Amino acid sequence: MRLEHIGIAVADLTQSEALLQRLLGRGSYKRETVAEQSVTTSFFTAGDGAAKLELVAPEGHAGPVQKYLDKRGPGIHHLAFEVDDIVAEMQRLREDGFELLQDQPSEGADNKLVCFLHPKSTGGVLVEICQSRPT
Numbered sequence: 001m002r003l004e005h006i007g008i009a010v011a012d013l014t015q016s017e018a019l020l021q022r023l024l025g026r027g028s029y030k031r032e033t034v035a036e037q038s039v040t041t042s043f044f045t046a047g048d049g050a051a052k053l054e055l056v057a058p059e060g061h062a063g064p065v066q067k068y069l070d071k072r073g074p075g076i077h078h079l080a081f082e083v084d085d086i087v088a089e090m091q092r093l094r095e096d097g098f099e100l101l102q103d104q105p106s107e108g109a110d111n112k113l114v115c116f117l118h119p120k121s122t123g124g125v126l127v128e129i130c131q132s133r134p135t
């Protein structure tokens with residue numbers, strides 16, 4: 001596993017992109033909406049080989065990020081780890097007692113398959129595992 005991205009929940013994507021651009025000195029390289037997650041994402045690189053930053057903004061007025069913002073406001077939302085075989089990793093984690101939030105991988109952004117673990121079984125940090133889809 002390697003840290004692939006840090007998910008940051010934001011209310012206003014354009015405003016947050018401008019803030020990160022001032023901070024990092026580089027802009028977002030991609031926006032992508034993932035309807036199944038009711039989010040629009042915006043990606044930033046954060047240095048050679050470093051994990052990316054993934055801004056996640058609610059798309060519509062429902063969904064997990066909107067609920068998170070209503071409850072906690074903007075901030076670090078999840079950590080995403082890249083794995084070689086997401087199905088095998090899901091099975092390993094399930095057998096090790098982690099609570100998976102889904103039975104099968106689902107479509108993520110940035111050409112990935114993703115699966116989330118419940119934060120109550122990961123020490124209070126929402127964890128996503130992801131695998132690059134074959135191009």
Ligand SMILES: CC[C@@H](C(=O)O)C(=O)SCCNC(=O)CCNC(=O)[C@H](O)C(C)(C)COP(=O)(O)OP(=O)(O)OC[C@H]1O[C@@H](n2cnc3c(N)ncnc32)[C@H](O)[C@@H]1OP(=O)(O)O
Nearest residue numbers: 007034037041056064077101108109114116119124125126
């Ligand atoms: C773009 C696609 C993808 C990618 O390709 O990278 C993404 O990153 S999409 C990102 C958005 N999608 C998700 O977050 C999906 C997974 N999340 C969920 O299914 C839910 O958010 C949840 C984790 C199951 C929580 O939902 P729910 O139970 O309805 O909300 P509650 O507010 O009641 O939370 C229960 C409990 O969990 C704590 N919590 C919630 N969110 C987080 C979080 N991000 N980090 C840590 N803890 C979180 C919440 O505080 C509650 O705890 P207690 O208050 O102690 O009860």
Ligand SMILES: [Co+2]
Nearest residue numbers: 007054080128
């Ligand atoms: Co993510």
